[in-house]
Amino acid sequence: MGSVEFEVRTAAGMRATGERLATVLEPGDLVLLTGDLGAGKTTLTQGIGVGLGVRGAVTSPTFVIAREHPSSAGGPGLVHVDAYRLGSLVEVDDLDLDTSLADSVTVVEWGTGLVEDLAGSRLEIRLIRPRGEDQGRADPSGGSLDASLDGDEVRRVRLTAVGPRWEGTDLSRVGPGPSPTRPDPRPAGNPEGN
Ligand SMILES: Nc1ncnc2c1ncn2[C@@H]1O[C@H](COP(=O)(O)OP(=O)(O)OP(=O)(O)O)[C@@H](O)[C@H]1O
Ligand SMILES: [Mg+2]
Numbered sequence: 001m002g003s004v005e006f007e008v009r010t011a012a013g014m015r016a017t018g019e020r021l022a023t024v025l026e027p028g029d030l031v032l033l034t035g036d037l038g039a040g041k042t043t044l045t046q047g048i049g050v051g052l053g054v055r056g057a058v059t060s061p062t063f064v065i066a067r068e069h070p071s072s073a074g075g076p077g078l079v080h081v082d083a084y085r086l087g088s089l090v091e092v093d094d095l096d097l098d099t100s101l102a103d104s105v106t107v108v109e110w111g112t113g114l115v116e117d118l119a120g121s122r123l124e125i126r127l128i129r130p131r132g133e134d135q136g137r138a139d140p141s142g143g144s145l146d147a148s149l150d151g152d153e154v155r156r157v158r159l160t161a162v163g164p165r166w167e168g169t170d171l172s173r174v175g176p177g178p179s180p181t182r183p184d185p186r187p188a189g190n191p192e193g194n
Pocket of ligand 1: 008009010011012013014035036037038039040041042043044060109151152153154155
C-alpha cells in the first residue's frame with residue numbers, strides 16, 4: 001500500500017492539507033489520525049470539513065465522542081470521532097449516529113487499535129512534531145528561521161493507505177506539491193495590471 005510523507009509548516013497549511021485530502025475522499029472512507037496531544041489532528045480535520053463543504057464548526061469534542069457534520073454541498077457528510085477517552089473497541093452502534101458510515105467520511109482521532117474494523121480499508125495519517133533542535137525554537141544564529149509566528153511549528157505528515165479502497169488513488173495529491181518555481185506571469189513593476 002502506498003505511503004506518502006511531507007512537511008507542513010503552519011496551522012493554515014495543515015488546514016489546506018485537509019482541504020486537498022477531501023478531494024480524494026469518498027463516502028464510506030475511514031481516516032485514522034494519530035499523533036501527540038496538539039499535533040494538529042483537529043486542525044487537519046477542520047480542513048477536511050471545509051473541503052467536503054460540511055455544516056458546523058469542526059472542534060475538539062470534549063464530551064461528545066462523535067459529531068456529525070452534514071454536507072451542504074450534496075457530497076458525503078463528515079463524522080468526526082474523538083476516541084481519546086475510549087478504552088475499548090468502538091462498535092458502530094456505540095457511536096449512535098444518524099447517518100451511516102457508508103454515506104459519510106469518518107475521521108477518528110486517537111482511534112488506532114480501536115476502530116480499524118469499522119471499514120475494510122483505511123487511511124492512516126500520522127502527525128509528527130519534530131523534537132529538539134529540529135523545532136527551530138532556539139535558533140543559535142538568533143534569527144527565527146522556523147515558521148514560528150503565531151505559534152506555527154513544523155509537522156511531518158505521513159499518509160499510509162491500507163486496503164483495496166486506496167489502490168489507484170494518488171496520495172501525492174494531498175501533499176504540498178513541488179515548490180512554486182514558476183515565474184510570476186504579471187509584468188514587472190505593475191502588480192495591479194493597470
Ligand atoms: N504545522 C502545524 N500544523 C497543525 N497545527 C499547528 C501547526 N503549527 C502550530 N499548530 C497549532 O497546534 C495546535 C494543534 O491543535 P489540534 O487541536 O489540532 O491538535 P490535536 O492533535 O487535535 O490535539 P488533541 O490530541 O488534544 O486532540 C493548534 O493550536 C495549531 O494552531
Ligand atoms: Mg484533537
